[in-house]
Amino acid sequence: MVSQTKLPILAVHGGRPVRDPSRPWPRWPQPSPDVQANLAEVVGSDRWTLTSQWGSSGLFERRFAEMFAAYTGTRHCVPVDHGSSALVVALESLKLSFGDRVLVPALTWVASATAALRAGLVPILVDVDSELGCMGPEHLDAEVGAKAAVVVHWSAVMADAPGLVAAADRRGIEIVEDCAQAHGAEWLGRPAGSWGRLGCFSMQQGKVLTCGEGGAVVTDDDDLATALQELRADSRRYRADSTDPALEESAGILGSNFCLSEFGAAVLCAQLPLLDAQHARRNHNFRLLDELLTDVPGVRLIRPRPEQTKMSIYELAIVFDPLPPAVTAEHLADALTAELHRPFYQGDPPLHRSRLLQPWTKPTLQPLTRDFVECNKDRKFTATEDLYDRCVVTHHSTLLGDAQDMHDIASAIARVASPISWR
Ligand SMILES: Cc1ncc(COP(=O)(O)O)c(C=O)c1O
Known part of the structure; x- marks a missing residue:
């Protein structure tokens, strides 16, 4: 519990900050002790990528694919160079028709929508539910004519995966899970990425599992897995025997080169074994912080539903409802940053307001752009707007510290939340 009887001047207004500025926060990324040895092995080998002419055996790329399929409880994993490419090849593998519609929640990173355009599809922006900040079954049930949905597990929580799958079955919609913010999350014991037809992951620097830039698609479907391999390697797939080169020209579907390099794969093989211990620490700290905030009026954390049995926190999302009079979420983010000497920020603007989602700036997208504008112009995003306008986030590494850090955060939140x- 945090005392609110004495609230000194905010640090952002020149007061003394809650936290001693010389006290450090956890750093990110946190390299595993095995990273250096794995990288040295790649440097000293004659295979820096799976598209090289030599070295089909012992590829880190294939080792990581096996490890990550096991981690996500799926039959197949196809590593790629970015989370964005993961979404592109996942959507392409469904073999939809040019211009088909794909539902995308308004509260996500822009890549969830641009991937649809890159795959020749039209993203239709959908409101989220105000509790989780994710697309829910009711949103799918309200839609007509969409062929697929990119379901984003947002910040620290999973969308209602089984509810969405049931709604998608009713509507004949294919579910692609965007798990860029949810590596290792579980709903009723089943991992994110294994609920939909495909699950897509980003291993970009800020993500809980990272190699700087990287990604992966997972699926249980053997045919989709074969198509994914070709879509990410110029129509080539792994050779069945272990002769060189590693890829053969199977040429079943037109691909591009989205391969993950051996350097990235070597780092991911070293980082993945650390992930669950990091989840445990963050999740423990999340529960402590949630408890410390119990008596702070007008503040809640975005929390998982009880059915979500394991959290994967990408960003801690704090909702201020109501906001103090004449104070915006941006003011609160600046105030928290000043109290704690740690970046707190407002998160990515919803896609219907985003400067980054302007398909009309790319002439080759014209037919899709026309449809995109027409289909999205009258849509309402009430819950998305409401949540975004009241929400402040911080990076998951803020939760990799100790109990004192959580006490500092709780005190700062109580201070800035008070009118x-x-x-
Ligand atoms: C929800 C979501 N989808 C997709 C992506 C794209 O991943 P990448 O940056 O690896 O291309 C991100 C990255 O921030 C993301 O947060």
Whole structure:
């Protein structure tokens, strides 16, 4: 519990900050002790990528694919160079028709929508539910004519995966899970990425599992897995025997080169074994912080539903409802940053307001752009707007510290949430 009786001047207004600025926060990324040895092995080998002429055996790329399929409880994993490419090849593998519609929640990173355009499809933006910040079954049930949905597990929580799968079955919609923010999350014991037809992951620097830039698609479907391999390697797939080169020209579907390099794969093989211990620490700290905030009026964390049996926190999302009078989420983010000497920010603007989602700036997308504008112009995003306008986030590494860090965060939140502090 945090005392609110004495609320000194906010640090952002020149007061003394809650936290001693010389006290460090956890760093990110946190390299595993095995990273250097794995990288040295790649440097000293004659295979820096699976598209090289030599070295089909012992590829880190294939080792990581096996490890990550096991981690996500799926039959296949196809590593790629970015989370964005993962979404592109996942959507392409469904063999939809040019211009088909794909539902995408308004609260996500822009790549969830641009991937649809890159795959020749039209993203239709959908409101989210105000509790989780994710697309829910009711949103799918309200839609007509969409062929697929990119379901984003957002910030620290999973969307209602079984509910969405049931709704998608009713509507004949294919589910692609965007798990860029949810590596290792589980709903009723089943991992994110294994609920939909395909699950897509990003291993970009900020993600809980990272190699700088990287990604992966997982699926249980053997045919989709074969198509994914070709879509990410110029129509080539792994050779069945272990002769060189590693890829053969199977040429079943037109692909591009989205391969993950051996350097990235070597780092991921070293990082993955650390992930569950990091989840445990973050999740423990999340529960402590949630408890410390119990009596702070007008503040809640975005929390998982009880059916979500394991959290994977990409960003801690704090909702201020109501906001102190004449104070915006941006003011609160700046105030928290000043109290704690740690970046707190407002998150990515919803896609219907995003400067980054302007397909009309790319002339080759014209037919899709026309449809995109027409289909999205009258849509309402009430819950998305409401949540975004009240929400402040911080990176998951903020939760990799100790109990004192959580006490500092709780005190700072209590201080900035109080209307008295802003008078
Ligand atoms: C929800 C979501 N989808 C997709 C992506 C794209 O991943 P990448 O940056 O690896 O291309 C991100 C990255 O931030 C993301 O958060």
